[in-house]
Amino acid sequence: MMTKKTNLFLFSIGLLMAMLFCLSAAPTKAAKPMTYLLDNIGLFNDQEAEYINHKLSLHYEENMPHYLTFMVTLDENAMLPRQDLLQYTNVLINRETFGHIEAPEYGAIFLFINRSPKGKIEMAVLPTNNQTENYSQYNIDHMEKSLLETYTSTQNWYSVTLDLIRLVNTYRGYFINELVTEKINPEDIDAAKNELGWWVDKYNYNLVFLLTDGLSPALRDQYLQDYFHKGGYGSWNDGVGAFVLYDHTEKKAYLEVYGDIILGGDGQRLTQLLNDLSKSLSQYRILDAVYMVERYLDPIGELPLTFTLDGNSTPIITTLHDPDNLLNDAQSVELVTLTEVFSAKTNHYLGTYIYQSAKDALSQSPESFLQDLFAQIPGNSGMILLFDQAGKDYHLYAAAELNDYLKKNKKIIDPVLQHLKNRLKKNGYSSQSIFQHQQDLITFLDFLMVYQQENSYLVSGQPMSLKEKPETLKSLKKSGNAGLKPMVVNLSQSERIQSTAQWIDQFEQILEAADLTDEVVVLFYDVPKNQASVRYFGDNKDLASLTRKEIEPAVVKAFQAGSPQANTPFHTFISTVETKALPLLSEQAEAKENDSSQTDKTGENQKADGKEKDTKDQDKKDKKEKDSKGKDKKEKGSKDQDNDKSQPDKSSPDPSENKKTAEAQSDGKSESEATADTKANGQKAVAKTDKAAQTSSSKGVIIALLGGIGLLLVIILILILVLISKKKQANLYSAEQSAQTLYPEDSDDWSDPNNNYYSPAEYPDQDPNDPNNQNYYQ
Structure with missing residues (x-):
């Protein structure tokens, strides 16, 4: 009984396992991938379809759950009415594999493309649900027109897809740019949208910008009348708001204000604003225009507001604080723009605080105030200048990396600061002189930082992209290698304050105060005034003359002949420096080398001439000495003759003997006695000489014997040293054999560069006593 139950149980288990195996092995229906393209008519080939679906998918993933975008093709005789298209979108959204919608209320943007039997292409843009709030009929009309123009001009569906994504993104936020140009920085557009977002939070009404082109007068008036309201702006506050319209075709800006917004000033102030606004937008200075309005x-x-409010609308530090309104609007806008450009390029904060009387405005000392204020700066690297107009003084506070930079370049920067401070005192700390101080200080610091960087040439703006012009960068490097650094200063921000010539003269004084030693030639590039100027800074008089007479006229001529936006003067400046200045420097270097060679040759000739002169002088001297000796000999011979006459006995070996003979004669001795005495003395002298010779011969024998013994000792010592050396070599060979046994050839050698050991000398920036370089530049 138990056996049957056991068998039944085992059979059941086996059957269950078999069923599970079958279920696991059974094929499942794969989920279809989400698609953002429905090509009902086969308008696209496989590669185009894959590209379109991929781009729309990525766009939605980056913006989820908003801005879902689809593309659908039709083959009707004509584009369907919008009501029919809307019903069709409801059917498509409910399909499981069509798109990926987080919530239906977010809606989507559809692009319908219809190809008629005759091949005519028509397009319709249709936002659904909440997306209808982001796209007014004006926006939809522009999107359809732009997309159709893109296809007509390119016949390329890749371009149409990219244009669709661009247009979908265009209408988000309060700064709308419909212009298609690479001259507008996308980061400036994002920054403008962010700034205008803060504006609505603080002032409770919308400030909207629209940049477009090709408007007819009637459509322009229609835009000014109701674009703001039809776009849904002001729908939540009784229509209060402001709208800026710029038509690039006529390069003109307009401002409309709706509701009970109170404006200060008169019509002249508005006229000046619109003139400045038109100029800024025509030059694509986006943030400048926003700050101006x-x-x-x-x-x-x-x-x-971007720099005075954080995410919780809490006031934080600002780049310009002028509670007494000492600066006018143009100065304020320009100073803020210069400051933000500098901060964006260098990652250093720079603040300007201006008070009519710091003593009355501050409850603490300026030093303590700045120190407390600086603690709020993100990153803590930067500088604040506080101007006290009544006290006719200013205070500078710097911290972190920028403070280190100022200290490191103290010899350059301190004279500049003193120069600027003297100018402030001379002008009585007027509002204009305070603005000028900051303008020049910011530009100089920007200039100095670029000047000190290798392969950096553009200051205060970038008139062209060097990445797209490698030949230009190559020319700039070639000039730098030749000892002449060409630099470009963009004066686009200084047109409202002073003339180009005045600004350049003042900046030239600043560079002279800085006493920069390297050779520099600078293009000052003033787009708003359609002007250019070239200045040379250095000690080369020929190069200064060449700059004044040839380089600057060529650049000015190119600027006046070409479009200010075409970078013609920039290219002319670089090419003229390369073709004019570099050959001059090369000629000067060659002439200097020749002069040096000639100097060396002249020195050698002078040396040879001097040697020849010395030889001649020596010959003269020798001849003179020879003549003198001959004369002395002659005189001596004459004297000897006289002596011979007075003393006829010439055979006497010793003059003293002659003297004795003479004395003997004088004493009355006979001649025979004198002769006998002389002979006796002579024999004594000979005997004495023979005895000395014998003594000398004995000493020579002894010295020779000692020398032989010494030589023998030296030979024995050399033999001993040879034997010792051979013994050490044998020991060394034995040691090397032992070392090869203990340390094979493939072992790591700490001194071998192939084993990744590098001595500190190979990295001169690293201190061996400070491997982390903590004290570098201190």
């Missing part, structure tokens, strides 16, 4: 709408507010 904000300052017009609120002349006393702390602007820009």
Whole structure:
């Protein structure tokens, strides 16, 4: 019984396992991938379809859950009415494999493409649900027109897809740019949208910008009348708001204000604003334009808002604080723009605080105030200058990396600061001189930082992209290698304050105060005034003359002949420096080398001439000495003759004997006695000489014997040293054999560079006593 039950149980288990195996092995229906393209008519080939679906998928993933975009093709005789298209979108959204919608209320943007039987292409843009709030009929009309123009001009569906994504993104936020140009920095557009977002949070109304082109007068008036309201702006606050329209075709800006916004000033102030606004937008200076309108709408507010408000609308530090309105609107906008450009390029904060009387405005000392204020700066690297107009003084506070930079370049920067401070005192700390101080200080610091960097040439703006012009960068490097650094200063921000010539003269004085030693030639590039100027800074008089007479006229001529936006003067400047200045420097270097060679040759000739002269002088001297000796000999011979006459006995070996003979004669001795005495003395002298010779011969024998013994000792010592050396070599060979046994050839050698050991000498920036370089540049 138990056996049957056991068998039944085992059979059941086996059957269950078999069923599970079958279920696991059974094929499942694969989920279809989500698609953002429905090509009902086969308009696209496989490669185009894959590209379109991929781009739309990526766009949605980056913006989820908003801005879902689809593309659908039709083959009707004509594009369907919008109501029929809307019903069709409801059917498509409910398909499981069509798109990926987080929530239906977010809606989507559809692009319908219809190809008629005759091959005519038509397009319709249709936003659904909440997306209808982001796209007014004006926006939809522009999108359809732009997309159709793109296809007509390119016949390329890749371009149409990219244009669709661009247009979908265009209408988000409060700064709308419909212009298609690479001259507008996308980061500036994002920054403008962010700034205008803060504006609505603080002032409770929308400030909207629209940049477009090709508007007819009637459509332009229609835009000014109701674009703002049909776009849904002001729908939540009784229509209050402001709208800036710029038509690039006529390069003109317009401002419309709706509701009960109170404006200060008169019509002249508005006219000046629109003129400045038109100029800024025609040059694509986006943030400049936004700050300008904000300052017009609120002349006393702390602007820009991006730098005065954080995410919780809590006030934080600003780049310009002018509570007494000592600067006018143009100065404020320009100073803020210069400051933000500098901060963006260098990652250093720079603040300007201006008070009519710091003593009355501050409850603590300026030093303590700045120190407390600086603690709020993100990153803590930067500088604040506080100007006290009544006290006719200013205070500078710097910290972190920028403070280190100022200290490191103290010999350069301190004279500049003193020069600027002297100018402030001379002008009585007027508002204009305070603005000028900051303008020149910012530009000089920007210039100095670029000047000190290798392969950096563009200052205060970038008139062209060097990445796209490798031949230009190559020319700039060639000039730098030749000892002449060409640099470009963009003066686009200084047109409202002073003339180009005045600004350049002042900047030239600053560079002279800095006493920069390297050779520099600078192109000052003033787009708003359609002007250019070239200045040379250095000690080369020929190069200064060449710059004044040839390089600058060529650049000015190119600027006046070409479009200011075509970078013609920039290229002319670089090419003229290369073709004119570099050959001059090369000629000077060659001439200097020749002069040096000639100097060396002249020195050698002079040396040879001197040697020849010395030889001649020596010959003269020798001849003179020879003549003198001959004369002395002659005189001596004459004297000897006289002596011979007085003393006829010439055979006497010793003059003293002659003297004795003479004395003997004088004493009355006979001649025979004198002769006998002389002979006796002679024999004694000979005997004495023979005895000395014998003594000398004995000493020579002894010395020779000692020398032989010494030589023998030296030979024996050499033999001993040879034997010792051979014994050491044998020991060394034995040691090497032992070392080869203990340390094979493939072992790591700490001194071998192939084993990744590098001595500190190979890295001169690293201190062996400070491997982390903590004390570098201190």
